[in-house]
Amino acid sequence: MLSRKGLIPEDYLLTRLAEDVQQPKYKTKQGKARFVRKNGACNVAHTNIREQGRFLQDVFTTLVDLKWLHTLIIFTMSFLCSWLLFGMIWWLVAFAHGDLDQKGDDFVPCVTDIHSFSSAFLFSIEVQVTIGFGGRMITEECLSAIIILILQNIVGLVINAIMLGCIFMKTAQANRRAETLIFSKHAVISLRNNRLCFMIRIGDLRKSMIISATVRMQVVRRTTTDEGEVVPLDQIDIHMDNPVGTNGIFLVSPLIITHVIDKTSPLYNLSRDDLEQQDIEVIVVLEGVVETTGITTQARTSYVSEEILWGQRFVPTVSEEDGIYAVDYCKFGNTMKVPTPCCSAKELEEAGDSARFSLNDGATSRTSVRRRRKAAVVRKSRMENK
Structure with missing residues (x-):
C-alpha cells in the first residue's frame, strides 16, 4: 500500500478539514530575499569577521546588545568570580600572617574570625556587598589588608555601575517604543491629483507622541553600472511628500505618506507589468524622539513587489463622532480599487x-x-x- 506521502504530490499544500476548497492550493515560489523584514529586522548575516577583538573594545555596547539570559549570566559570573578571587586573597593574607593558627589572647590578626577558606569567602562577600554581619572585621595590624579592602570596594562599585547601566539601557531601549509604531501591510500605487503616487500608511498606537518624526524611503534593487559592475543591493533615496508640507510629521492619527513618482524617482519607468516581473524592495524608516524618555527611536519595514498594490488606495480611518475624531484601526490596512492607468509615470507624462x-x-x-x-x-x- 502506498504511503500518504507518496499519494500527495509535493506541489500541493494540505489544507484544514474545515476549509471547503474546490481547487488545490499550490506553494508560492521562493522569492527574492528581503533586505529588511516586515518587523524591521535587517536580514543580513555577518560572516568571516576576523577582528573579533573590536567588540571587546566596546564592552558596554556589547553587553547591551546581548540577550537578557546572556547578560544575567555574565553579571552573575562576574560577582562570583570577584568574590572567589578576593576570598582567595583574604585567605592568603590570613595564612601569611598566621591568622589560621590558634594563637593566644594577645595576638592581633589582620582579619578577625577567619579560620578557613569558607570564612574568607564569606568575608569577601560581606566586604563587596557591604552586608557587615559584625563577626569578621579588618584590623590595623596589616597594611596589605587595608589596600585589598580598598581595591575590592572599587571593583564592586565598578561591577554594580556597569550592571545597573546595562539593565537601564536594555529596559529603556528605543526598539520597545517602536513596537507601537505600525505600518500598513501593503503599499499602493494610484493617481493623486492627476499624478502617479506611491503611498503607505503609518500610525502610532500610543497617546504619547513621537516628537520631530520624519519618514525616509529607499529603493533597494539589483543594478548594473555602465562599466558592467553588478551592485546587488543598490540603495536609492526617494523624495517624500509629507502630508503637513514640512520635513517633520505630526503623528497623532494615521497618516498616508506619499511619494510622487516624477523624473527624479527610481520608479519613474516602472509600469504595472514591470512591477510584477522585477524584484524591487522599498524600505521605509520612521524616526523620532520619544516624548516620555527623550530617546531617539526608529521603526522600519519594507515592501517587496508582491506587497505593492497597483490601482488601489487606502480607505479613510478617521471620522468625527460627538465632537471628537475617532480612529478605526480595523480599516488601517484596508484598500479599495480605483481607476489607474497601467502605464509607467514616464509614459503617463508623455501622453x-x-x-x-x-x-x-x-x-x-x-x-x-x-x-x-x-x-x-x-x-x-x-x-x-x-
Missing part, C-alpha cells in the same frame, strides 16, 4: 491629457456597454411578451 481621457473613456465605455446590454435584455423581454 499628457490623452492618458486621462483614455482612462475616463474606458470607464465611460464600460458604462455604455452595461447600458447597451441592459437595453438589449429589455427589448428581448418585450419581444417575448408580444
Whole structure:
C-alpha cells in the first residue's frame, strides 16, 4: 500500500478539514530575499569577521546588545568570580600572617574570625556587598589588608555601575517604543491629483507622541553600472511628500505618506507589468524622539513587489463622532480599487491629457456597454411578451 506521502504530490499544500476548497492550493515560489523584514529586522548575516577583538573594545555596547539570559549570566559570573578571587586573597593574607593558627589572647590578626577558606569567602562577600554581619572585621595590624579592602570596594562599585547601566539601557531601549509604531501591510500605487503616487500608511498606537518624526524611503534593487559592475543591493533615496508640507510629521492619527513618482524617482519607468516581473524592495524608516524618555527611536519595514498594490488606495480611518475624531484601526490596512492607468509615470507624462481621457473613456465605455446590454435584455423581454 502506498504511503500518504507518496499519494500527495509535493506541489500541493494540505489544507484544514474545515476549509471547503474546490481547487488545490499550490506553494508560492521562493522569492527574492528581503533586505529588511516586515518587523524591521535587517536580514543580513555577518560572516568571516576576523577582528573579533573590536567588540571587546566596546564592552558596554556589547553587553547591551546581548540577550537578557546572556547578560544575567555574565553579571552573575562576574560577582562570583570577584568574590572567589578576593576570598582567595583574604585567605592568603590570613595564612601569611598566621591568622589560621590558634594563637593566644594577645595576638592581633589582620582579619578577625577567619579560620578557613569558607570564612574568607564569606568575608569577601560581606566586604563587596557591604552586608557587615559584625563577626569578621579588618584590623590595623596589616597594611596589605587595608589596600585589598580598598581595591575590592572599587571593583564592586565598578561591577554594580556597569550592571545597573546595562539593565537601564536594555529596559529603556528605543526598539520597545517602536513596537507601537505600525505600518500598513501593503503599499499602493494610484493617481493623486492627476499624478502617479506611491503611498503607505503609518500610525502610532500610543497617546504619547513621537516628537520631530520624519519618514525616509529607499529603493533597494539589483543594478548594473555602465562599466558592467553588478551592485546587488543598490540603495536609492526617494523624495517624500509629507502630508503637513514640512520635513517633520505630526503623528497623532494615521497618516498616508506619499511619494510622487516624477523624473527624479527610481520608479519613474516602472509600469504595472514591470512591477510584477522585477524584484524591487522599498524600505521605509520612521524616526523620532520619544516624548516620555527623550530617546531617539526608529521603526522600519519594507515592501517587496508582491506587497505593492497597483490601482488601489487606502480607505479613510478617521471620522468625527460627538465632537471628537475617532480612529478605526480595523480599516488601517484596508484598500479599495480605483481607476489607474497601467502605464509607467514616464509614459503617463508623455501622453499628457490623452492618458486621462483614455482612462475616463474606458470607464465611460464600460458604462455604455452595461447600458447597451441592459437595453438589449429589455427589448428581448418585450419581444417575448408580444
